[in-house]
Amino acid sequence: MLARYWPGIDPYLSKVVFPAALTSDGFVLELPAEDPTLPYLTPGKECQLTGPLGQPVPIRPQPNVHLLLICSRSPHTMLPLAQKALDSGADVTLLLEHPYPLNSLDTRIEIRRGELLTLLTDHIDWAEQVCLDCMPGADLYATLQPILRNGYALFTETIPCGIGACQSCAVQIGKTCVLACINGPFLPLSKVYEQ
Numbered sequence: 001m002l003a004r005y006w007p008g009i010d011p012y013l014s015k016v017v018f019p020a021a022l023t024s025d026g027f028v029l030e031l032p033a034e035d036p037t038l039p040y041l042t043p044g045k046e047c048q049l050t051g052p053l054g055q056p057v058p059i060r061p062q063p064n065v066h067l068l069l070i071c072s073r074s075p076h077t078m079l080p081l082a083q084k085a086l087d088s089g090a091d092v093t094l095l096l097e098h099p100y101p102l103n104s105l106d107t108r109i110e111i112r113r114g115e116l117l118t119l120l121t122d123h124i125d126w127a128e129q130v131c132l133d134c135m136p137g138a139d140l141y142a143t144l145q146p147i148l149r150n151g152y153a154l155f156t157e158t159i160p161c162g163i164g165a166c167q168s169c170a171v172q173i174g175k176t177c178v179l180a181c182i183n184g185p186f187l188p189l190s191k192v193y194e195q
């Protein structure tokens with residue numbers, strides 16, 4: 001989703017936002033305390049939203065399936081998926097690279113924090129589905145090989161228009177180029193580095 005709630009044209013591009021939680025009458029956004037646009041997001045203030053953009057999360061959680069979520073930044077982009085998986089009876093493990101207020105998370109989520117590659121190596125054998133909040137580097141990608149077919153990477157970079165017009169969110173997937181705002185934002189891991 002694209003959000004705009006500050007006056008003027010600086011920053012020029014709308015902000016790419018992901019709901020941290022869905023509620024009966026809306027959703028929760030999470031923004032870092034150092035975000036320069038935060039002071040403009042006050043109660044009652046009008047917020048211009050575009051979206052949702054792209055396709056639904058392609059992962060279909062099932063009972064007793066182990067879903068691994070790998071977060072190189074704040075995990076809020078993955079939390080709705082984690083909630084959906086838990087509600088479906090799946091087991092969820094969250095691998096975190098950075099500190100996060102863990103008491104705000106569902107207690108049913110198993111949480112591990114540390115260096116992602118080490119954590120992934122320790123947990124890959126148990127995982128049946130995996131989702132990353134970034135495009136994986138070579139080491140992570142190599143470690144993910146056994147589960148690539150059940151994995152997705154989240155495109156979180158800039159999405160200027162969100163409607164397929166500017167081509168700025170083009171990502172090479174296998175032999176073709178896809179638009180993250182139309183075909184994503186979750187992209188199949190099995191094809192991300194396919195030659």
Ligand code: FES
Pocket residue numbers: 158159160161162163164165166167168169170179180181182
């Ligand atoms: S953001 Fe413009 S084409 Fe995707």
